[in-house]
Amino acid sequence: MKTSRNSTRRRKTMAITTAKAGLPPGSLVHVGAVKTDRPEITLIAYDENGIEEKRFASIVESRDYKPAHGRLWLNVHGLQDAEILGEIGRRFHLHPLVLEDILNTHQRPKIEDYGNYLYCVLRVFEYDAASRTLGSDQISVVLGENFVLTFQERRTGIFEPIRERLRVPQAPVLKRGTDYLAYTLFDAVIDRYFIVVDRLGDTAEQLEDDALASPTPTLLRTINLVKHDTQLVRRAIWPLREVLNGLLRGESAFFQPETRLYLRDVYDHTIHVIETLDAVRELLGDLMDIYLSAVSNRLNVEVRILTVLTTLFLPATLISGIFGMNFEWMPLIADARGFYIALAMMGGVATAMAAAFWRRNWLRL
Numbered sequence: 353m354k355t356s357r358n359s360t361r362r363r364k365t366m367a368i369t370t371a372k373a374g375l376p377p378g379s380l381v382h383v384g385a386v387k388t389d390r391p392e393i394t395l396i397a398y399d400e401n402g403i404e405e406k407r408f409a410s411i412v413e414s415r416d417y418k419p420a421h422g423r424l425w426l427n428v429h430g431l432q433d434a435e436i437l438g439e440i441g442r443r444f445h446l447h448p449l450v451l452e453d454i455l456n457t458h459q460r461p462k463i464e465d466y467g468n469y470l471y472c473v474l475r476v477f478e479y480d481a482a483s484r485t486l487g488s489d490q491i492s493v494v495l496g497e498n499f500v501l502t503f504q505e506r507r508t509g510i511f512e513p514i515r516e517r518l519r520v521p522q523a524p525v526l527k528r529g530t531d532y533l534a535y536t537l538f539d540a541v542i543d544r545y546f547i548v549v550d551r552l553g554d555t556a557e558q559l560e561d562d563a564l565a566s567p568t569p570t571l572l573r574t575i576n577l578v579k580h581d582t583q584l585v586r587r588a589i590w591p592l593r594e595v596l597n598g599l600l601r602g603e604s605a606f607f608q609p610e611t612r613l614y615l616r617d618v619y620d621h622t623i624h625v626i627e628t629l630d631a632v633r634e635l636l637g638d639l640m641d642i643y644l645s646a647v648s649n650r651l652n653v654e655v656r657i658l659t660v661l662t663t664l665f666l667p668a669t670l671i672s673g674i675f676g677m678n679f680e681w682m683p684l685i686a687d688a689r690g691f692y693i694a695l696a697m698m699g700g701v702a703t704a705m706a707a708a709f710w711r712r713n714w715l716r717l
Contacts, residue, residue, distance in 0.1 A: 380448075381436035384457030387489070387506035388430035397421040400527045403518050411439045423530050425518075429507045431455055437503075444469070444501065446494065454503050457490040458504040461591040463598065469496040470606050472534075472595065474541050475588040476510055479551045479581070484574065486548075486581040488588075491541065495534045495606050496579060502537065510540050531607045535614045538596070542618055545589055545625045549632065554581055556635045563639055567646040575643065579636040586629050593622045660709050667701035 391407040397419035404421060428436065434455060441451045450471045452541050453459055463472045471494050478487040489508060494501035502511070514536050517523050520617040525532060557576055596619040599607055607615065675682065675694055684690035 380438055380451055380455055382432050382434060382455045382457075384431070384505070386430075388432070391428055391430035391433050391436055392507070394427045394429075394437070395419070396425040396427075396515070398423050398425070398518055398526055400522075402521075403526065410437045422498055422666075423533075425502070425530075425533060426499065427502045427504070427511070429504050431457065431503060431505055440501065444494070444496065444499065446471075450494070454492045457491075457505055459490060461588055461595060463595040463604075465604055469494055470492045470534075470604055474585070474592065476508060476541055476544050477548045477585055477588070478508070478544075479548045479555075481551045481555055484578060484581075486553060486584065488584065493534060493537055495530060498530060499607075500530045500533050500537070510544055511537065514540060528611070529608065531616070533613045535607075535611055538615070539618050539621075541592075542621045542625065545585070547620070547629050548585060552585070553628065553632045553635075553700055554579065556632050556639070559639055560635065560642065567643050567650065572643055575636060575639050579633070581604065582629060582636060586626070586633065588627055589622065589629070593619070593626065596622060609614045664702045664705055664709075665704070668698040671698050671701075683689055689699050 393411065393414065395406045395408070395414070397404045397406075399421040401421065404419065406417060408417075413504065418451070431437070431454065437451050437455060440446070441448070445468065447466055450464075453471070453473065455664055459473045461473050461475055463470060471492070474491045474493065476489050476491055478489075479485070480487075489505045492501075492503040493511075514525070515535075517525055517536070525536060525595075556579070559571065559575055559578065561574075596615060598604070599615050600619060613625070671694055675684075675690075684693055687693070
C-alpha cells in the first residue's frame with residue numbers, strides 16, 4: 353500500500369511536469385485530478401441591508417448580472433475549465449500567475465500580496481477512519497476590498513455553515529467587511545483540521561491496542577500509512593501557521609485591527625492543532641517500538657516453548673539410547689516387562705519435567 357502511495361505521488365509529479373512543460377509563466381492549464389462533472393459557480397452579494405444568492409450554469413450567464421449589494425463572495429466548485437478562471441481573472445483584474453496557481457492544485461499553503469488583493473492557498477483534508485484513507489483538496493482564496501473569491505476542487509460542504517450565517521438577518525458577518533468573511537473561511541478550514549487530527553488520534557490509539565494484542569506485518573504497513581498521512585497534514589498546516597502569523601503582524605492592510613483579534617484566535621487554534629498532531633506523530637513513532645518489542649517478545653515465547661518441548665523429549669532419547677546399546681547383558685533385557693518399564697520411565701520423567709516447567713510458567717504464553 354505504501355508503494356502504491358509512492359507511485360501515485362510520482363505520477364502526480366510527472367503529470368505536473370508534462371502539463372506545464374514548454375509553456376510560458378501564467379499559462380492557464382489545469383493540473384490535478386478532476387473531481388467534479390462540471391464547474392459550479394455561486395455568488396453571494398451582501399451587506400448590512402441583506403443578502404442575495406445566485407447560481408450560474410456558465411460564466412456567460414453571469415455577464416449581465418448586476419449585484420444589488422456592495423460586497424461579493426464568488427465561489428467556484430471545479431477547476432477543470434480554464435475559460436471560467438480566465439473570465440474571472442479579467443473581471444477582478446487577477447494576475448496570470450495567480451490564475452496559474454489556482455489551476456495547479458498541488459500548491460503548498462501560502463499567502464501573497466498583489467497590492468489590490470491578497471491571494472491565499474489553503475489545504476483541507478478529510479479522513480475516513482473506517483478505511484483509513486486521507487483525502488486532500490486545495491482551496492484558493494482571493495481577498496479584495498469588497499470581494500472574496502474562493503476556488504475549490506469539489507463540493508466539500510466546509511463553507512456551508514458560513515452561508516447559513518450569512519442568511520440570518522442582521523448577522524454580524526453582514527455588517528462587517530470582506531476581511532471578516534475571509535477570517536470565517538480560515539476558521540472553517542482550521543475547524544476541519546481539528547476533526548481530521550482527532551480521527552487520526554483515534555486511529556493511532558486503536559493501532560496501539562492492536563500492536564499490543566496481535567502484531568502482524570499488515571499492522572506494520574497500516575502504522576506506516578497512518579504515519580505518512582499525519583506527515584501530510586502537518587506539512588499543510590505548518591505553513592498556514594506562518595501565513596496567519598504574518599497577517600497578525602499587520603503585514604497586510606486588508607485586515608482591519610478588529611479583525612486581527614479574531615485572526616489571533618484562529619492562530620491559537622492552529623497552534624493547538626499542531627501540538628495535537630505532534631502528539632499523534634510521537635504516538636505513531638512509539639508504535640514502531642511497541643510493534644518491534646511485541647514481535648520480539650512473541651518470538652522469545654515461541655523459542656522458549658520449542659526449547660521446553662525439545663527438553664521434554666531429551667530423557668526419552670537418553671533412555672532409548674541406553675537401552676539401544678549393543679551389550680549382551682543389560683538390566684531388564686530379559687524381563688518381559690522391560691519395554692513397558694522403559695516407556696514408564698520416559699513418561700514419568702517427561703511428566704515430572706513438564707510439571708516443573710509449568711510451575712515456572714515456562715509453558716504458558
